[in-house]
Amino acid sequence: MTSLAVGVAGLVAGGFVDIPDQRLAMAWVSVDGGQSWRPSIVDGSGPRAEVTSVAAGGPGWVATGIRDATASFWASRDGRAWIHLVPQPPVGGGFGAESSADGVACISARCVAVGQGPHAGDGWAWWYEAPEGWKTLGTGDALTGGASRSVVAFGDVFAAGGAGVDGRFGIWTTADGRHWTASPQAAGPSGIVEDLAADGTRIVAVGSPFEGGSGFAIWVGTPAS
Numbered sequence: 109m110t111s112l113a114v115g116v117a118g119l120v121a122g123g124f125v126d127i128p129d130q131r132l133a134m135a136w137v138s139v140d141g142g143q144s145w146r147p148s149i150v151d152g153s154g155p156r157a158e159v160t161s162v163a164a165g166g167p168g169w170v171a172t173g174i175r176d177a178t179a180s181f182w183a184s185r186d187g188r189a190w191i192h193l194v195p196q197p198p199v200g201g202g203f204g205a206e207s208s209a210d211g212v213a214c215i216s217a218r219c220v221a222v223g224q225g226p227h228a229g230d231g232w233a234w235w236y237e238a239p240e241g242w243k244t245l246g247t248g249d250a251l252t253g254g255a256s257r258s259v260v261a262f263g264d265v266f267a268a269g270g271a272g273v274d275g276r277f278g279i280w281t282t283a284d285g286r287h288w289t290a291s292p293q294a295a296g297p298s299g300i301v302e303d304l305a306a307d308g309t310r311i312v313a314v315g316s317p318f319e320g321g322s323g324f325a326i327w328v329g330t331p332a333s
Contacts, residue, residue: 109136115164120187122150122159122171133157133173133180137187150182150190151175161221161258165214166236172209172221179209179223181234181242195234195242199226209234211258213266220285222256222268231256231270231278235285245286256280262306267291269301269313277301277315277327291329299325 109123118139125132125147133150150171151157157175159182168185175192179199182190199207210223218237225232225245233256234244256270256278265283272278272290277299279291304313313327 110159111161113162113164113169115169117168117186120162120164120169120184121145122162122173124158129155131156131158133159133171133175133182135159135162135169135171135184135187135190146188148188148190151180151192153192160208160210160223161212163212163214163219165212165219166238170212170214170219170236172212172223172234174206174208177206179207179221179232179234181209181221181236193242195244197244199232199234199244207232210256211268213259213261215261215264215266218285220259220261220266220268220282222259222270224256231268231280233268233282233285233288243286249286249288257301258303260304260306260311262309262311267304267306267311269304269315271300277313277325279304279311279313279327279329301327 109121111122121136132152136145138145154176158173159171160173162171166183169187171182181193184190207226208223209221212221221234236242256268259268268280270278280288282288299317300315301313302315317325
């Protein structure tokens with residue numbers, strides 16, 4: 109299991125299961141507060157698929173991840189039966205590189221996903237609005253040089269975290285999933301954001317420093333809107 113989300117219908121976890129010569133994207137559903145779980149296959153159509161993030165949103169639940177080296181998206185009403193959705197335009201791997209949708213967050217009217225684009229080192233983003241489905245950034249709108257790994261919703265805004273273009277930690281914000289603003293960083297350790305959480309208008313991000321060795325880093329601030 110790689111991710112967990114809570115909704116009015118219960119809990120849904122996402123991840124993968126390895127079987128001989130194949131990796132299946134999986135989901136597990138609990139309707140009794142986590143006491144018992146029912147597994148289901150999200151995607152088993154190729155040699156490699158996995159769910160990296162799941163959120164309550166869309167028709168009920170949305171999941172993001174990777175399928176055969178390409179960022180992938182799925183939707184479900186109950187967390188048990190899943191449909192694969194192709195964003196428009198699609199973002200593939202190509203030339204041995206992978207694209208991946210690593211994190212997803214939703215508000216009532218919209219979902220936003222972030223991850224790795226088709227060019228190494230570039231962060232990418234996608235947004236979902238029913239009934240149009242998933243749409244992806246154009247090449248000119250990519251978070252060039254930045255690698256986005258996680259996203260969180262607060263109010264009607266989303267914040268993503270990862271590695272910034274200058275070797276420092278990166279925080280970006282958006283209201284629509286398409287237009288992103290990089291937040292300025294105050295003095296502090298260089299590093300990469302692995303995860304973040306929102307508390308009102310404050311963002312708390314956790315990660316690791318770039319300097320090497322053991323350790324961790326925590327950043328607290330209010331991102332640019």
